[in-house]
Amino acid sequence: MDFDTIAAISTPTGEGAIAIVRISGDKALSIADAFYKGKHSLKDVDTHTIHYGHLVDPQTEEPVEEVMVSVLHAPKTFTKEDVVEINCHGGLVSVNKVLDLVLSHGARIAEPGEFTKRAFLNGRIDLSQAEGVMDLIRAKTDRAMNAALKQVDGRLSDKVRRLRQKLLETVANVEVNIDYPEYDAESVTLERLRAHAKEVRAEINELLATAKQGKILREGLATAIIGRPNVGKSSLMNSLVHENKAIVTDVPGTTRDVLEEYVNVRGVPLRLIDTAGIRETEDIVEKIGVERSHQVLKEADLVLLVINSAERLTDEDEALFQAIEGLNAVVILNKTDLDQKVDAGRVKELAQERPVITASLLKDEGIEELEQVISKLFFEEGVETADLSYISNARHIGLLNQAKQSIDEALAAAEMAVPVDMVQIDITRAWEQLGEIVGENVHDSLIDQLFSQFCLGK
Numbered sequence: 001m002d003f004d005t006i007a008a009i010s011t012p013t014g015e016g017a018i019a020i021v022r023i024s025g026d027k028a029l030s031i032a033d034a035f036y037k038g039k040h041s042l043k044d045v046d047t048h049t050i051h052y053g054h055l056v057d058p059q060t061e062e063p064v065e066e067v068m069v070s071v072l073h074a075p076k077t078f079t080k081e082d083v084v085e086i087n088c089h090g091g092l093v094s095v096n097k098v099l100d101l102v103l104s105h106g107a108r109i110a111e112p113g114e115f116t117k118r119a120f121l122n123g124r125i126d127l128s129q130a131e132g133v134m135d136l137i138r139a140k141t142d143r144a145m146n147a148a149l150k151q152v153d154g155r156l157s158d159k160v161r162r163l164r165q166k167l168l169e170t171v172a173n174v175e176v177n178i179d180y181p182e183y184d185a186e187s188v189t190l191e192r193l194r195a196h197a198k199e200v201r202a203e204i205n206e207l208l209a210t211a212k213q214g215k216i217l218r219e220g221l222a223t224a225i226i227g228r229p230n231v232g233k234s235s236l237m238n239s240l241v242h243e244n245k246a247i248v249t250d251v252p253g254t255t256r257d258v259l260e261e262y263v264n265v266r267g268v269p270l271r272l273i274d275t276a277g278i279r280e281t282e283d284i285v286e287k288i289g290v291e292r293s294h295q296v297l298k299e300a301d302l303v304l305l306v307i308n309s310a311e312r313l314t315d316e317d318e319a320l321f322q323a324i325e326g327l328n329a330v331v332i333l334n335k336t337d338l339d340q341k342v343d344a345g346r347v348k349e350l351a352q353e354r355p356v357i358t359a360s361l362l363k364d365e366g367i368e369e370l371e372q373v374i375s376k377l378f379f380e381e382g383v384e385t386a387d388l389s390y391i392s393n394a395r396h397i398g399l400l401n402q403a404k405q406s407i408d409e410a411l412a413a414a415e416m417a418v419p420v421d422m423v424q425i426d427i428t429r430a431w432e433q434l435g436e437i438v439g440e441n442v443h444d445s446l447i448d449q450l451f452s453q454f455c456l457g458k
């Protein structure tokens with residue numbers, strides 16, 4: 001396809017050793033060559049080679065930067081277009097000067113995600129692979145990164161293509177039946193269609209079964225630490241992240257706002273949320289914090305309820321147990337190094353089926369057990385798919401559900417002995433819905449919206 005030449009800074013902003021300005025498009029080489037001075041003209045060098053030299057502003061003849069320039073000829077590049085990457089010194093001023101030079105010689109500044117969008121539009125990758133690229137950048141744990149990498153490699157695309165092929169074959173069968181009714185008795189066709197459709201439905205169900213964990217892998221399990229003031233919530237946060245991120249003091253009401261940290265607990269990504277201790281309070285700042293704590297509770301996938309075992313249970317503790325009714329939770333009886341005053345039997349009763357762990361965060365006791373319980377909660381429920389192909393993207397989940405419904409409708413129609421070409425309509429719809437996952441027949445505005453969520457220079 002014919003596109004203009006784009007450029008962007010492809011490394012994070014800030015000071016670093018090296019920064020890269022990436023250029024892609026027909027004019028990439030001639031643009032870079034206009035201000036590059038080295039041993040050879042960039043037009044004469046082999047593809048996939050890197051060259052030392054200087055950038056010189058042709059107007060002022062002032063040297064701008066000392067650089068290394070990579071030259072990559074189409075089509076074996078990230079975008080399938082000619083690509084030039086200028087590796088310059090990683091200072092804000094330097095890299096922006098280089099970008100300005102590139103832009104003033106005929107390149108246009110790239111939109112967020114535009115390099116990856118070109119890889120898609122030029123047919124190097126499909127839409128689910130492009131979405132995988134973004135997940136790769138955002139991955140917060142090894143596991144999430146592996147899953148994203150598989151998607152970039154086309155694992156999901158291959159699966160979706162196979163399912164579509166299977167549906168297509170049933171449709172082809174139906175066509176034969178319509179065109180040459182004498183070839184294949186309608187009942188035989190329907191029988192085959194039913195069998196194939198059921199197979200596809202089963203595989204879609206398998207994919208959907210990985211979705212819950214996929215979403216958690218991507219976004220982290222929203223884990224709220226709650227409890228009365230001063231019971232050790234912030235201490236728990238610090239123990240789990242193995243760092244002193246949250247302020248811990250012996251003053252009740254220390255944590256005023258909600259504090260978030262990502263942590264990897266035995267492969268389970270947690271989005272840990274430390275909250276303000278929940279109590280009736282007149283302090284205006286603390287009051288807002290307490291309201292936010294209640295809000296966090298509403299959105300939590302998992303609750304860690306901390307109780308001070310060196311004090312008797314209070315009405316506030318009992319109220320907290322009520323507040324977590326119906327939620328996944330682990331109860332932590334903290335401060336076991338002090339004189340024990342809590343009624344452990346009553347806590348067990350209030351916790352119902354939920355795990356209760358005793359801990360002394362001050363002495364670093366109980367954390368191992370808690371980590372074990374969390375990873376068990378996460379992996380026990382289901383399917384830890386061996387090949388790590390999780391579905392985690394809301395768009396994919398929606399489309400899989402739609403395709404499943406279309407197949408259900410086809411199967412229901414087949415049961416009711418409606419004409420076979422009516423059944424075909426439902427199967428074709430399922431085929432189209434699966435196609436949207438890999439980017440077939442998707443609307444331009446959806447494409448634009450998906451890529452605009454990428455970061456600049458990607």
Ligand SMILES: Nc1nc2c(c(=O)[nH]1)N(C=O)[C@@H](CNc1ccc(C(=O)N[C@@H](CCC(=O)O)C(=O)O)cc1)CN2
Nearest residue numbers: 010020022070072075076077078079080085124133458
């Ligand atoms: N300097 C630099 N590093 C980078 C990237 C980049 O664009 N520039 N990437 C950007 O994300 C990633 C690497 N991704 C890439 C993916 C495909 C191709 C590519 O040229 N593919 C061709 C040819 C493959 C081959 O030679 O075998 C193709 O698939 O046709 C290049 C980079 C990570 N590191």
Ligand SMILES: Nc1nc2c(ncn2[C@@H]2O[C@H](COP(=O)(O)OP(=O)(O)OP(=O)(O)O)[C@@H](O)[C@H]2O)c(=O)[nH]1
Nearest residue numbers: 229230231232233234235253254255277360361362
């Ligand atoms: N003895 C003892 N003290 C602890 C233990 N865990 C935490 N503490 C102390 O309890 C006090 C409160 O701890 P924090 O972690 O700040 O408690 P919090 O629940 O976050 O308190 P707020 O933010 O005020 O709601 C601090 O002085 C901690 O050092 C423990 O296991 N044993």
Ligand SMILES: [Mg+2]
Nearest residue numbers: 233234254255
């Ligand atoms: Mg705190």
